[in-house]
Amino acid sequence: MAECGASGSGSSGDSLDKSITLPPDEIFRNLENAKRFAIDIGGSLTKLAYYSTVQHKVAKVRSFDHSGKDTEREHEPPYEISVQEEITARLHFIKFENTYIEACLDFIKDHLVNTETKVIQATGGGAYKFKDLIEEKLRLKVDKEDVMTCLIKGCNFVLKNIPHEAFVYQKDSDPEFRFQTNHPHIFPYLLVNIGSGVSIVKVETEDRFEWVGGSSIGGGTFWGLGALLTKTKKFDELLHLASRGQHSNVDMLVRDVYGGAHQTLGLSGNLIASSFGKSATADQEFSKEDMAKSLLHMISNDIGQLACLHARLHSLDRVYFGGFFIRGHPVTMRTITYSINFFSKGEVQALFLRHEGYLGAIGAFLKGAEQDNPNQYSWGENYAGSSGLMSASPELGPAQRARSGTFDLLEMDRLERPLVNLPLLLDPPSYVPDTVDLTDDALARKYWLTCFEEALDGVVKRAVASQPDSVDAAERAEKFRQKYWNKLQTLRQQPFAYGTLTVRSLLDTREHCLNEFNFPDPYSKVKQRENGVALRCFPGVVRSLDALGWEERQLALVKGLLAGNVFDWGAKAVSDVLESDPYFGFEEAKRKLQERPWLVDSYSEWLQRLKGPPHKCALIFADNSGIDIILGVFPFVRELLLRGTEVILACNSGPALNDVTHSESLIVAERIAGMDPVVHSALREERLLLVQTGSSSPCLDLSRLDKGLAALVRERGADLVVIEGMGRAVHTNYHAALRCESLKLAVIKNAWLAERLGGRLFSVIFKYEVPAE
């Protein structure tokens, strides 16, 4: 902990207010590697952005040199694993109250070890007010950037890169947030920024935007007029007052003008005929709460009306709201949403952004980083390093507010490769990867949160075991436990903290937390061992398959795919079995499978299809390492190849649980090719292609896939997509609609889920779908 008061700066007497204790490993992370800063200083909050390089430990697999032909050594692992340092890029965004700005600048100065950065991009109304302070403290030249340009750049960035960035706010529903899936085409849209005034900007492309209008009645009006009317100084307090007031005491409503007759006239009596109309005629005192509420309604309605008029004039239906007036305050989101619904008759939706407060800082940063071309990369929100939505909400209890209200964080990892939609999606804008929305489904949410809590011990144990040579593995694993546990508790309270809560986001959060504490691949050793065992079984499995008649073989291949899928460390029921009985065999797994008819069973249709002409090219998303990929997937691939179908085998770019990674798949394929002439020639002739998905998740988001994969799919004219595994075919994509034939297979290895789907443990999903003509 670094004590970091302003006392040394000798600036003012109210140092008490400004001193703050900054936990460096939590707030300004990786500061020592920071290069390039940007700052956005608003009326009350400062947002600092910097770019850092993060050293990650990554598990690399490398093939042994088998030139000696002595492959008969029985227990030698199929490849070697080495842990290497890898450097990845990360964006850090920190939001704090302006009162801490000096303390923070001092802190940054002290921790900024080796940066060649000379300039800091600055934006926001306070940029010039604090210019001298920044230049003096950081010895960086302040380069002022245009506020709106930054805002829009930031907005484009989050809309493109953060899934579930935008949401609608629904009063009286639980939860009140409904997140939007990322639209592949984010333009055009209208951005209504409600700062002290209101700016309405039409954004048409990355670089083209236009100020179409504005209003002087904005957050400053609420604050300024509110302060005059109620003698309440702080914006948050005014909102508090407003949330408790009754505007009908101050406003003249339609029913005040029409008496009781409004009903017969079909008018809503509660409509406001004249804001503050009662204070003009009634000679009485009005309560602070009522006046604040009336003011809030007046301003929100007015902004909503103007936004609708502009949306209509420009024929836009996507209107994003931002600015400090909105900034996560449920009261203002509620009134703005109401107003937009009212004035547009439901035709326009008011959309809000999770990271709205960071837009300016993100934009300023991007402006300064143009030479690094940040826009050509894809970025992903790091759940481990980011505080969720509402962490700074005044509505939270004081305890929560004290914990996280002061500093709010967003971290974005630069992904190795740009991500795009799978070209085979039927309707990209309506594609939702996740099958169950846990924000929506309270029962499911409760179950899964508990499930992940219960599985946490095992994950910690495995993480420690994966690094037997590390002295601090236990300590790091404990930190991991604490962090992930805390995230789960946050999600219990605020399921919407990171967008739509799903099994996928819970799994991804766990991966991010593991990475955070340098457990890049806790399953690397397990996967290595299983791959070795499975490779040795491969020839035998293929031989017995080849001995079967055609029709029998097709069923056996499918059963093999499914049986291989039983070996999944992601599922608690299975990891228990695997822990206690490592020799749980392939055949035994097959016996565990449900007999046909399966829970979802369109096998007959599939078989019928196989009797027809071969597919041109199949895209297969593989699941687990070991038995699954080697004894399940490869024989299936081999059969397809024999039919004359080309195969693209897509595996994760980075590790997640025991899922097979792309680099593992390369080694496995190479080893199989050494045993099997079919695979060998297919690889050589590029009829079998191994690609990476661009993801490191146990689930699959078909709207964020590696650009190379998408290009290949297009080039080869893939006409069949095979998705296997619970994470990819049930938790996600179960309802995904594709433009080509698809096969979704999984074994339900979770009793609760099986029951929910009307089956039982090890029930089988075999879903063969042909798109409607």
Place this chain on the structure above:
Amino acid sequence: MLKLVGGGGGQDWACSVAGTSLGGEEAAFEVARPGDRGKAGGGSPGWGCAGIPDSAPRAGVLQAGAVGPARGGQGAEEVGESAGGGEERRVRHPQAPALRLLNRKPQGGSGEIKTPENDLQRGRLSREPRAAPPAPGMGDRSGQQERSVPHSPGAPVGTSAAAVNGLLHNGFHPPPVQPPHVCSRGPVGGSDAAPQRLPLLPELQPQPLLPQHGSPAKKCRLRRRMDSGRKNRPPFPWFGMDIGGTLVKLVYFEPKDITAEEEQEEVENLKSIRKYLTSNTAYGKTGIRDVHLELKNLTMCGRKGNLHFIRFPSCAMHRFIQMGSEKNFSSLHTTLCATGGGAFKFEEDFRMIADLQLHKLDELDCLIQGLLYVDSVGFNGKPECYYFENPTNPELCQKKPYCLDNPYPMLLVNMGSGVSILAVYSKDNYKRVTGTSLGGGTFLGLCCLLTGCETFEEALEMAAKGDSTNVDKLVKDIYGGDYERFGLQGSAVASSFGNMMSKEKRDSISKEDLARATLVTITNNIGSIARMCALNENIDRVVFVGNFLRINMVSMKLLAYAMDFWSKGQLKALFLEHEGYFGAVGALLELFKMTDDK
């Protein structure tokens, strides 16, 4: 400044029929002449008034329109329609779009007849130099009394020929008495139509009407003689009421052609009402007659007389009803035509307390019919409609007459307690586009809370002296100058009341500054919404009416400025002299229509 309170000392409506007689309306009213700025006290600002739009606020310059009104009654400022937070009413009278062009007529036709001005009561207006025609072909209407008729070039013009085929030039259907009974404003060319002051005879009552023939004037005489007017004419008294959220607007037609016989037969009740209303300019503590708006020598429903414009706060409504009961108003068998929300709210009270059945009318219908009617008859020989020339140049900004002969399509912005915005395509084809709750009621309400003032007049007086730039945060306060990226001037308001976020600034501003800022905020916001609606509806004429504009030159010039500036001259802001009374006039017109329908 005259402050006239009804005789009988502080009594309310019900009393003092024989109140202090005013020494002629002239005394009560004075019109600002060019150059009179700053001292013109008239409730209605003069044509030549040269204020400065608030975009470049200079305290003190705008006083012409805002200095205390002639009749500074304590009545709260107007406010008419419920704006409804914006509930929309769709077209009620859908018509084929082609109909919108129906009433276009050749402009400046030879049929126009110029008649002498009636400057009887009103200060003579300087009409030179004339306003340049705002649009090609649009004649300056300021001096004309009668106009050619749209589709009947050969139709007789002249005496009372204001309409042919039931249509006035602007498409206004005259009150639906038989065509010859067209309501036309006198005096017209013919001597027949000259105002007749008849000896007042007791106990004279309106007479039933005979089948009509001949000229309207002749018919009038005939009708009176034959005592036969009643069949097609409602019995006196003739009222139209618009009961708004804050203010009640009442128009009263005072027949001036009462024969001795009629006078004789006129019941005491009726006479006392007539005398009370016409001999006073203030009624009780809060009732005000806007003498300067009086329409003289008007022919309505075949009778000649003066139309009086009276207002009082809606909170005095119960006293008004009480008076109706005490004066046994119901015995007159008149129909009270009323519009506005209060027509519904107080209907029961009228029936229970005063035994009066209200005839309730749609307020938007009334507004439009009233507006078209008043515009068609003109303002005692002067035009009803005006605009501001050079709205963006404070030095050259001048009030100029505008010819609204061809009013469609127009965006009608009615600013009462709240604001309603209508797109009007013809006299009975219109839609309510939207509305806002930020209206006159908001201005006064906030001013009362912020400054402790109590009346609209007080609030405006303060606003005239204040400087809103102390209160508002301007673009230059944030960016140090213009915000060039978006082409915003440094002097533009970035945040209304934005400076009030800071305690130091809160402690350093005056009440006058606050009143001014409130006025500017509300006005600019209405302007902004109106402008967007005009764009969305593709209409380039925006007509602002409603009592928010009463004695409110600051707002009018701001609106004129805003329309012109933000549309780069594409939009024109128009104003009307009888700004807040059209609903009431429309209600009165319904009275005639009703009688006709029977």
